[in-house]
Every structure is written in C-alpha cells, then in structure tokens.
Amino acid sequence: MEQLLQLLVAGLALGARYALVTLGFVVIFRATGVINFAQGSLVLLGAYLTYQFAGPWQWPFLLAAITSVIACGACGPVIERLLLRRMVGRPAFAVIMVTLGLLIVIEQAVPTMWGQDPKNMGDPWGIDTVQAGAVTVAVRDLWTLGLTALAIAGVFGFFRYSRYGLAMRATALDQEAAQAQGISVRRVVALSWTIAGAAAALAGITVASGEAGVSPSISQIALAAFPAAILGGLDSPYGAIAGGLVIGVSQTLTAGYQPDHAAWLGDNFHVIMPYVVMIAILLVRPYGLFGTREVERA
Amino acid sequence: MNDHRGTTERGALLSLDGLEVRYGGAIHALRGVRLEISDGEIVAVLGTNGAGKTTLLRALTGLLPAHKGHITGGTLTLAGTSLLGLDPADVVRRGIAQVMEGRRVFAELTVEENLRTGAFTRADKRAVAADFDRVYSLFPILAERRRATAGYLSGGEQQMVAIARALLAGPRLLILDEPSLGLAPAMVRRIRDNLTEINRQGTTVLLVEQNARMALSIADRGYVLETGRVVLDGPAATLLADPEVQRLYLGIGEREGVSIRELARQRRAEQQGVVSR
C-alpha cells in the first residue's frame, strides 16, 4: 500500500512534467496544424538556462527559473518566425522534418556549450524527501506538482476568460472565420509558441531538479510526451493534461512493479510504456481520450 | 430612380471601380466590377454559382490572400479612403463586418462566446455591452440560448448567431453572403425582416443572394454578376421586372419550397470541390 501511494505521487509528478510538454504540442497544433518536435529542445534550453543563471551566475533560484521560463517563451515565436512561417503551405512531412532537424541541432549545440556531464541545477530542494507515515515523497515531486498545477490553471484560465484566449479557441475551430472577425492569426500563432516555449522550460526545470540533474538527455521527455499528446487527443488541451498524467502514472507503476511481477519483459519496459498505453487507447478511441468528434448537427 | 434615400446627397459609402481579381494568377474571377453603395442603403448582388459573389466580398474584406487571390486592378474605397492592401482586421476596424457564406459559426463555442469574437477589435466595453443588448433584443432566441454550444443550434439560429456576431463589430456596412442558403421559407422571411430592421437602425447592408425574390424584396438597388462582370444594375423594382432576371433567378426561387435542402447540398458539394482544388 505504501509503495503504491509512493509510486502514485511520483507518477503524477512525472505525468505533470509530460503534461507541460504535451500542452505545448497541443497548443501549437491547434493554432498551426504543425506537430512541433522541437519542443524537446526548449525543455533542454529551459533547464540549462536555469543552471547557468542559478549556478555560474549565482542568481537566486526562483529568479533564475522565472527568467528561463520567460526566455524560452520568447524563443518560441522567434523559432516560428525564422523557420516555420516559411514552411506554411509546404507538405506536413517537410514541416515535421524541420522541427525534428531543429531538435537535433539544439541537442548537439547544448552539450557543446555546457559539456556532457550532468550539472546540479541549483534548486533549493535538491534530494530532500518528506515522510508521511510510511510514505516517502521527494520534495522535488511536490514542487513539480504545485508549480505545474499553477501553470496549467493559469493557461486554462487564459483560454477561458481572456480576449486572446477566446481568439485562440476561435482560430483553432475556423481560421478564416476568425480572421473575418478581425482576429490576427499571426498573433495567435505567436502566442501559441510563447505558451509552448514557456511550458517546455518549466518542464525542463522540474525534470532536471533534484537528483536528476541537468544533462543533455532530458530532452527525451518529449519522446514520451508525444504519445501522451496523441492519446489525449492532439487538439485537446484537457487531453494533453489527462494524457500526460496517464502516461506518467503508468510508466512509474510499471517501473515499480514490473521487475518483480513480470520480469520476463526485461529491465527497461517502463521506457516503452508510453507507446504501449498510446496504442491500447487508440485502439478503443481513435481520436484519443478528448480528441474531437465534431460538434455539429447534420 | 426609386432611391428614396437620395444617393447623391449622402455620397457613396462604399465604391468600387474597375475591380479586377485573379486567383493564383490564372483564374480571372472579377472583371472590371463597378459598384456603389450609399449610406443607409440596402444593396443586393445577385448571381448564379461561380459568378464571383463570394470573391467580391473577399476582395472587400481583405480575405483574398488566404485563398491565393489578389486584386490586380481597380479601386476600392470606403467613405473615400482606399481599402486596398488592408488586412481583415483593419477592414473590420474601419467598419465593415461580414456574415460569411455557410454561416461559419464557431461550433464548439457558446453563442455568447461567438458573439464576443465579433467584438474582438473593439476596446470600448460600454459600446460593446450596448450592442450585446441590441442584438439580444433583435434575436431574443439568442439571449435565451446564450450558453448553448453554437454547433447544436438549428441552421436558422446559427445564421442569427452569424449575423449577431457581425453586428457586434459595430459595422457601418454589414455584408452578407447568401444568408438564406439552406433555410426553410419561414426562416428566410425572418432573416429578411431582421435585415430590414438592422438597416432601419442605421446600418448599411450589402446582401449577396441567389434568392433574388428575397433580396430584391428589401433592397433599394441591385446588381447582377455573371462570370465576374456586372451585367445589369438598377433599382430593385426594375430588376424584379426584368425578363432576364425573372428567367434566371426567379426560377430558382420557385424551386425553393420543393427541395431547398437538395439545392443546398449540391451547392455545398460544389464548393468543397472548389476549395480542395
């Protein structure tokens, strides 16, 4: 029982990190129809910038983290402006290759600047744990859950209540009709990339905090977050959150129980778990958990 | 002229001269179109499928680039200032709002959210609130259903949402692309009466229709487009009496009661053909 609770908390925290990355996939996909694989590179950049500010530059950690989130939020629209806007109207395959190419370039550039060895990001909670009865929980997981919940609530509140949030929802539904209302699709796209970049940076910070450390491999979180986006429904922000949590929890439970109960599956089965879950869910619900069945009268 | 509003003393609100539009360099969709609308008028534009009606409205509202179309000649002015090269948001800010062909409501947003998108360009909250009251009294059913998801409304109610949304932009000129398309005759009459009322409250109306009977029954003047050219124009009564108009357009009007659904379905299929090309 204790083990289950412990795994659930860790799984939700992992899922929250996925959810941030997934939300970025979904927000950009809704605005532009592009699946942005370069998302992982902003995760990486967010973590390394935080390290740079809090470590070598000795800034207070919170300031370092916030600055890094803002910087990555600003990087999003720059990437869109310099690369993806030129790709408008090109085949989807070509666009995807551009985002993948960018991911590979940044994944190589980052270790060139900061080296291959893991760094301590300088977060104040480090490897601390708290004890609740027999359950041990990592402080970094609690921070992850808290910060992610705040960020996600902020984004959803923005979608729901703000003028540009409404514009983003309208644009996702019918771009031309949105334009006809005087909504600037360019601004909606830029805003989507800002949200995705900032969310990716926060994901990077929460992944790299504590014992994990900052290393080039953290961009791989995007590989697990991608199936989360598909299984949630690529065009659904709610699906992004649900998909992230489902993947996080199932992956952690697998890592916790499978070696004892199904050892024949090998040592690293939890790594492919996101894809197993995605395939299972898509077999039952082809549009993902929250993907659109169109709301429309015949 | 039956123009009781006096075209000359008010001057043209919207004026097009020699307007040329091409799609992708090859398709010549509008050829030397000349058209004027005075403040306070209702002007009808009639034309069969593919005549260029929607293209004309795209040219007015800055939506051509989204279709790889461009204005290749002529002038286009609103109250004396050119609209050439403006993007859709600028056009809305200058006072032109449109009800697009096929309604195009945001299906997953509520009625109220749809209306809020119409007011996107406006900063004056008070004026917007007053316009909300105005459209809700014009369309009481929308006030009742303001929290309903727009995609679940009937076709006629969706058309009302589209019109109300356009009114929330606070336009001087309201343009509508075939608002009667796919609606039952009783609903067509209601929409027609709504347009008369909207015009009476001070909004100039440009009404694009294939339903000539409906359009000419409320319009002051009308134009007939054929393969991108204005082939006929004049006061509504003159057009109604014109044998050519009667043969071409009032024939369609008679089919209305029999199979308007079928007609609408065919048209929609044709349009999707156009888009996917």
Ligand SMILES: Nc1ncnc2c1ncn2[C@@H]1O[C@H](COP(=O)(O)OP(=O)(O)OP(=O)(O)O)[C@@H](O)[C@H]1O
């Ligand atoms: N996006 C486009 N690309 C190329 N050609 C187009 C495009 N849209 C319209 N056309 C062409 O321009 C001409 C005018 O089309 P338009 O849609 O303006 O006609 P319409 O009068 O609105 O017809 P309908 O009554 O069917 O709506 C047609 O020949 C059409 O094929």
Ligand SMILES: [Mg+2]
């Ligand atoms: Mg048309």
